Amino acid sequence: MSIVLKEYERFITWLVGQAPDDDVKRLANIISQKLHELIPVGTASRKRSKILAPFATDLWGQTSIELDVHEAAHPADERQWTRLYQLQVGPFRGFKLKETFELQKQITLIYGANGAGKSSLCEALELSLLGEVSEADAKRIQGDAYFRNAWAGTYARPSLTALGTDGRPVPVPPNEEEYRFCFVEKNRIDAFSRLASRTPAEKTKLIATLFGIDQFAEFVRGFSDDLDPQLDLTGAKSQQLAIARLALRTAEESVAGEVAGEAAYRGEEQAICAMFPEPISYDALRAFIGSPEKPGKLEDIRKTLEEPLLPTVGVTQADLNSALHALSTNDKGLLGKQEKLASRSSEVSFQQLFTAVEALQEQMPDRCPACDTPLYGDHVVLHDPYAKASDGLTSLAELAKLQDEIKSFEGSLSSAATVLSTLLTKISANLQAAGIQIPQLGQISQRWWEAMGPADGAVWSKILEVASTIEQQDEQAAMDQLSRTAFAEERVCLEEIDRLILALEGRKNAWKDELNAAHQLIAKFEVDNQELILEVEQERPTVELQHRIKRAYDSLIPMLRRYLGDLPGTLLADLGETTKDLYNAFNREDRQEDQLAQLCLPTAPEGKIELAFCGSPLVRRDALHILSEGHIRCLGLALLVAKNIKQSCPVLIFDDAVNAIDDDHRDGIWRTLFEDDWLDGKQVILTCHGQEFIKTIQQGLGAERVKNDCAYYELLPHDGDHHPLVDTQPPTKNYVLSAQEYLARQNNRDALSQSRRALESLSKQLWKWISKLAPDPIKLTYRAPGAKPELRNLCEQLKSILAKPQLVHARKEQLLAALTQLLGINGASPEWAYLNSGTHEDDRYEFDRGTVRGIVDALAEIDMALR
Structure with missing residues (x-):
């Protein structure tokens, strides 16, 4: 905030x-x-x-x-200190306990594993220098909640001191204006690298993020148009008076349209009367249809239609006679077939016998199923029983047909009996009222219908009389249904007319009420609004406000x-040349034609970052379209460092920012920051989660500079107490300095091991140093195609090239003397044997301390000469 x-x-x-x-x-x-x-x-x-x-x-x-x-x-006038001195932090964010960091050296390198407290340390510096932490505002965490350590449950404001002009430590007062561009954060570099895929409006947001003004941008966008x-x-009273005047105007218009309104309503009345089938006046039509107070024809029709319909039974004398006839016919047919079958009953037994014999043929194909006599051989049956059964069934086929006909008559008789029973059941109530008891439907063999007596008996005649009465009632119900249909159609017509009349009368009454109100309003307006007019004058100053x-x-x-x-244009003003030079320095390993010849930064939100390469210096291109993501990250870093330089900030703090850059560019970045003169006089505090990058920086700085101008801390994850492990004196990553320290502790073997590593690193640096000095490209000889140069062979070739008279440099003799000390004059020096033996565990003998010291000193001479 x-x-x-x-x-x-x-x-x-x-x-x-x-x-x-x-x-x-x-x-x-x-x-x-x-x-x-x-x-x-x-x-x-x-x-x-x-x-x-x-x-x-x-x-x-x-x-x-x-x-x-x-x-x-004005930094030069207001800042009363020369260099940051000490930071005390904790409990604060990731620090549960109090820790002290000495910052008085020009360079402070801080390695930290992920989650070990690097960002918390940088936020402590940010709070001390700026008075706030941008991330706290971005996350909308108010008060002390953001700074509180979760495990300690509290926080203490970090204490930052600096060396005053008198050389004594003094507190650093926060100054957002002066120190706002001291910080370079990984998140800002990451956001800037995504510019290429954003719309112009979003690109403006990301540029704001890069320079830390994104919260202000969000604040500005929060205002409505x-x-x-x-x-x-308008004023409540003024609006009230305006509404009143509007109502008066409406009233005057209503009175003026009174005659035309009456004519329009009469036309609507005539249109409604035309819907009635006969000529009729509007008032007579209203009386004919009726109303809730005086019911008319419409109410009579509704009552008639609400009466229950006459019931319909649906049974006729013809239906009954037809059902009885079907029953009698099938009954006679069944009896005839059954008598015929009974006359041939003896044949039925043979049919069953033959069927049973034929069924046993598959089980006993070679013997008689009755007497077990063989069918074939010496002693056989007189007649083949299976052949006789087959012939017998063929001769009895007519009997089977007769049986099928009986089954058919039985089914038809059952259906006919069911139909007759259903009809009788429908009129059972009427039959019981006439004193006729009908039998219940039963099996055919029960011949339930015979209980009603013969078909021409008195019972059946009474049943037909009841059916005749029912037919007459059904005819009356059908006539009632037809009359109701006509009434329903008439009701629909009258209801539509009634609806239109009600709507018309409602509108007429509302119009008449409005007309009466208009007459009254016109008569009373000036009297009624005298006080309101006065109130309007009194509220006029408020409305004007x-x-x-x-x-x-x-x-x-x-x-x-x-x-x-x-604002983006203001922030980017006059940064073009510095940013371009920094970018080229970061990308020093790129081809010359891929270096930047021009860099044009936007002066408006919708503007583009344009550039021209040395290969085509007159052709401008959109940087975000043509640069890779890695190069865009380098451009973002260059912009922030350029702003820091322009603002003459006393310190440059990297919050893991270099880790946002890919490996291909890190070498150029550290050389630009620590070897070139861009940051001369500035303190640099760099946090990083890559140990190899820390080691690269310390090797590049050289032993003397690491020893005198560089502080190094390591932050490691906690071991259970939720407080990061802070190593204030971790082993140096510079091989020469490490070899000197081992030598001082009488540890010759480790001194030689570090010396070997130092020479491997220094030989590569010497190679680059000579390449810049030599007028022609350096050519080295390898032992085999594709092989890497062996360390001794490389050092010998570099010494040979360095000894050439055309190479002239003030530190040439210093380098040659050191190389000679290591290589020896005739190639058989003990130093080289020591360098090899110090790295192998199988060479277990004591080393001459003087020789070891000579090796370490020679390496220190090379390291110093290369700076």
């Missing part, structure tokens, strides 16, 4: 130069007073407008029109947005 406050202060300073009117100044000051309430809310549901409008109304009269100009800081819905621009607020808002917000739009 304080970041937004600082940037808003700078906006106020900018606003003075725009010469705004007094009301714009007053509104700008009101926003400044209520900034803490306005920042958390944005345009959603116009929340910011809803709280800003009351603030402006209440504070308008008591707010000054004088803008508080924020004077830019206008404040009108939250302002009373609301209009002043609206005009001020409509002027101020575009200015605020224009300031935000110009």
